[in-house]
Amino acid sequence: MAISFQLDATDQQARAGTMATPHGAVRTPVFMPVGTQGTVKGLTPEMVRDAGSQIILGNTYHLALRPGDELVRDLGGLHRFMNWPGPILTDSGGFQVFSLATQVKITDDGAKFRSHIDGSPLELTPERAVRIQENLGSDIAMVLDECPSLKETTPAKVRAAVTRTVRWAARCKACHTRPDQAQFAIVQGGLDIELRAECARELVAMDFPGYALGGFSVGESPESMHAALPACAALLPEGKPRYLMGVGRPQDLLAGVAAGIDMFDCVMPTRNGRNALAFTADGPIRLRNAKHRRDPAPVESGCGCYCCANYSRAYLHHLFAADEMLGPTLLSLHNVEFYLRLMRDARDAIIAGRYAAFHAGCLARWNAAP
């Protein structure tokens, strides 16, 4: 087995665990910074590591298009190519095909589409998704799934997507060859818990080493997602890692942890950092706001990150006003640190048996923000 997972503590449904991977151990719950194109945008791997990152995510769709998965393989794999020696999880590319590519046609065989970069015709099948991720050499690969948008689909389409997702998972498992890579399955079914249960039942029977919930954060309200998460998480095996894909805001991560989720990824900390929005324990702040022009305080008081230890809000405000690259870099760094700290604090709270109080305290502080 490429990975193993053990529970260190539980607190109601919340879990603290340890996942061993070929590139090191991961303490959960864990947030995975997103390195879409072989780099966590604006940060060196050392900055990502020093912020406390244990595992990062790479995007199969983007890397297969550019620079190409065979090129990455020939240059020693993704870890070496991007100089990240720790664990890497790669998605299957399915979500990006549905959200970024054009002229997408889905059949039982796979997805045909055109590249969002140069319009060239491409195909992503379950077998190709596995092959790409084996070439990249990630520690954890995801099966190809069909992820219909909740806003643009019907119950019949969601059911068809579940059927296809289950069949594709079986094909992914059948053609997977790397012993040093674990393959996680993805449960679809939208907000229909019966459909989710059916999907989970079939996938659990296939005995994957880990399971993800897909199809959240695709248009439903946060309240709907938060309400659905406990029942959905309970469908997954207790002894294996549970991953909520592409989620989300800090409050969404805490709801996920409460529901029994172990792993998260999202572009929010880096994307918002590039747009001058900082997450803090007292809610988000916008560094472009004129009120920060002369403010000598750090972005977040008490934060030990490189940005907060060395720079003022006034300096950040100046960097964004002057369109200097260092602004996005420093604020991405702080936001990644914020997300990682949130998960470390959540883990400590679970181990101490006070997760509910921790969760409520965070929400109260964020909701009291001006």
Place this chain on the structure above:
Amino acid sequence: MAISFQLDATDQQARAGTMATPHGAVRTPVFMPVGTQGTVKGLTPEMVRDAGSQIILGNTYHLALRPGDELVRDLGGLHRFMNWPGPILTDSGGFQVFSLATQVKITDDGAKFRSHIDGSPLELTPERAVRIQENLGSDIAMVLDECPSLKETTPAKVRAAVTRTVRWAARCKACHTRPDQAQFAIVQGGLDIELRAECARELVAMDFPGYALGGFSVGESPESMHAALPACAALLPEGKPRYLMGVGRPQDLLAGVAAGIDMFDCVMPTRNGRNALAFTADGPIRLRNAKHRRDPAPVESGCGCYCCANYSRAYLHHLFAADEMLGPTLLSLHNVEFYLRLMRDARDAIIAGRYAAFHAGCLARWNAAP
């Protein structure tokens, strides 16, 4: 005296020296990376320091416009504002007024112009240039000078600019108050060595702690500059630092060192780095070129910089193709390291009495580049 300078060795006209400043010692010849807007573009101060930087340059014109010199003063000065604890030299803003501002009108009193950012009317006098730099708190401030473009001016205009430059230098000296800041004068006169001599004579009589050559790299050919440098450098006091402003390419720095120059600054390493051009001991290479797409070699073999120690040309090629911020960051870092190493090697060669051979060897290798 805010600074002191001693010669450690000479080799023909080339000099190796040590300049003591309020924020640390600087071994010369030295290259100063440019931090125009309070940041060396794309790099953290730690990256700048780890690349070997001893002193950096800040731009008075840019910082006075944004965020404003009084704001920087109120936040503890430029060193603290930008988190650079080492020496800083600031220019006077004159060159930027002539090259960036609009509707520039020069009188004996100073320059009136409009901001290139928002078109607001502004004025830069010798007294204001001193005041701005005292607010910024740099270790070395430059006097305000008039720097006419060689391509757009007449001998009479160059002479008038010299006259004004000398008068402005006297006014700058008269109103300078910070004991922890040195003020360097600037010799103008274009390619007319008699005019340069006249300008230098008057400025040397005023006894500044350091002298710069301005008005090079503004349109003349490199050959003209290289030919003029020895005579121009010889006009400056032997016991004080000599600074060639805004120059230049690696071969220009080596010509300057041969002529007896001690200090250089230029945006080339960072600007070219952002545009995917890397300097190497075997000449420049363009990382966007398709031939680097699969190249596992570092940008420059034997270079110990963070970029070359950890990343392949193929990865850099990918980062630029994907428009990722890390590409400009890594290549700016390498190029700054290249410039700093060139000056360290030049210093070692001077001390060893083999500068001419070192100089010829560098040129031969660059000229042999494909």
